[in-house]
Amino acid sequence: MLLAAGGDVDFMIHGLFKYELFGQELWITTTHVSILVVMLVLMVFAVAANYKIRHADEVPGGFQNIVELIVEFLDKMVYGSMGKNGKKFLNYIGSLFLFILVSNISGLFGLRAPTADYGVTLPLGLMTFAIIQYNNIKYNKFGAFTGLFKPLPFLFPINLIGEIAVPFSLSLRLFGNVLSGTVMMSLIYSLLSRFAIGWPGILHIYFDVFSGAIQTYVFCMLTMVYTTDKMPE
Amino acid sequence: MSDRGLVLACSAIGAGLAMIAGIGPGIGQGIAAGYGASAVGRNPGAKSDIMSTMLLGQAVAETTGLYGLAIAFILLFANPLLGKL
Numbered sequence: 001m002l003l004a005a006g007g008d009v010d011f012m013i014h015g016l017f018k019y020e021l022f023g024q025e026l027w028i029t030t031t032h033v034s035i036l037v038v039m040l041v042l043m044v045f046a047v048a049a050n051y052k053i054r055h056a057d058e059v060p061g062g063f064q065n066i067v068e069l070i071v072e073f074l075d076k077m078v079y080g081s082m083g084k085n086g087k088k089f090l091n092y093i094g095s096l097f098l099f100i101l102v103s104n105i106s107g108l109f110g111l112r113a114p115t116a117d118y119g120v121t122l123p124l125g126l127m128t129f130a131i132i133q134y135n136n137i138k139y140n141k142f143g144a145f146t147g148l149f150k151p152l153p154f155l156f157p158i159n160l161i162g163e164i165a166v167p168f169s170l171s172l173r174l175f176g177n178v179l180s181g182t183v184m185m186s187l188i189y190s191l192l193s194r195f196a197i198g199w200p201g202i203l204h205i206y207f208d209v210f211s212g213a214i215q216t217y218v219f220c221m222l223t224m225v226y227t228t229d230k231m232p233e
Numbered sequence: 234m235s236d237r238g239l240v241l242a243c244s245a246i247g248a249g250l251a252m253i254a255g256i257g258p259g260i261g262q263g264i265a266a267g268y269g270a271s272a273v274g275r276n277p278g279a280k281s282d283i284m285s286t287m288l289l290g291q292a293v294a295e296t297t298g299l300y301g302l303a304i305a306f307i308l309l310f311a312n313p314l315l316g317k318l
Contacts, residue, residue: 012310081285169296176299179306218292221285 011186013117031120034111038102070098077217081224085231089224092131096124097220104178104212107185108204113212116179118171125171128223132166136230144230170222177215181207240314248308254301261294 015027049067060068074094078086100115107113114120136144148159184207189196234242269287273280307313 172299172303173292173296176302177295180302214288215292217285218288221289222292225289 010190011112011116011182013112029117030112031114031117034106035103035114035120037111038099038106038114042098042102077220078224081221082228085228089131089227093220093224096223097216100124100174100216100219101213104216105208107178107182107208107212113178113182113208115174116182118175121171121175122167124174124219125167128170128226129167131223132226132230133163135227139231166226170219174215174219177211181211236318237315240312240318244308244312244314248305251301251305251308255298258295258298262291265290265294 014030016030016033017028019026019028048063052064052067056064074090074097077097078090078093082089103113103115103120107116133144140147148163149156150159185200185203188200188203265287269283272283276283
């Protein structure tokens with residue numbers, strides 16, 4: 001059903017390996033492979049960083065500097081927008097940030113970015129939704145439900161939709177941005193394959209690095225904003 | 234023209250029309266960036282706060298455009314209308 005410019009424009013998810021589970025036909029796709037590569041990279045990085053920090057030097061240099069830079073950046077971002085509530089969320093936001101960032105940038109290394117698959121971003125959005133609603137009920141008790149009827153009772157449907165739309169708008173935003181980058185890059189590589197020498201690198205910087213970093217930041221910021229919104233001051 | 238061809242052609246036109254949704258977020262993000270720039274000009278000390286607020290607002294404004302993009306992608310790659318033939 002590839003409608004746009006038939007032929008060798010290729011940015012779809014491919015099935016690599018088929019297996020059956022409880023009568024369902026399931027596929028191992030390119031998304032699984034790239035997500036495994038991303039996880040492997042993050043794990044190796046985490047182990048190396050852990051080893052380095054355990055054997056930290058007095059004057060940091062090289063790798064230790066990078067690790068400290070990342071941790072300080074995440075600390076600043078989380079505490080800056082969540083205040084004293086930030087301590088409990090640092091783990092979640094930090095791992096979310098690193099995972100989405102490395103996923104988005106993986107397009108640079110020839111992988112199909114895992115976040116360009118709605119099956120990856122929707123669970124991320126649903127996880128955020130679960131955290132938001134857990135904190136909503138934890139801090140507001142019964143007010144989580146009566147809050148839907150404020151300021152006026154007949155606004156209940158709109159408030160309900162506003163709550164439920166959060167995971168979908170979060171995940172669609174990330175998915176749409178990364179997918180549009182992937183589509184643009186593959187269009188350039190397949191339609192202009194003769195001329196695409198060197199200069200698409202500039203577009204890679206925009207579509208993969210810049211847009212990916214912005215969307216990562218926005219996803220984490222929105223998660224924090226929505227969560228802080230439900231907490232008492 | 235076959236039925237299938239008609240549906241495919243109209244889907245392609247519909248996908249193009251759906252991307253008109255990109256106008257709104259473009260204007261909105263431009264306005265946000267303009268006011269962000271003037272705010273930095275007035276108060277350069279608060280640059281990082283202004284930047285993060287601006288990016289957040291732009292990302293929310295972008296959502297409507299992405300809904301249009303999602304519709305265009307659905308029409309092109311997972312066309313629900315072809316199943317009704």
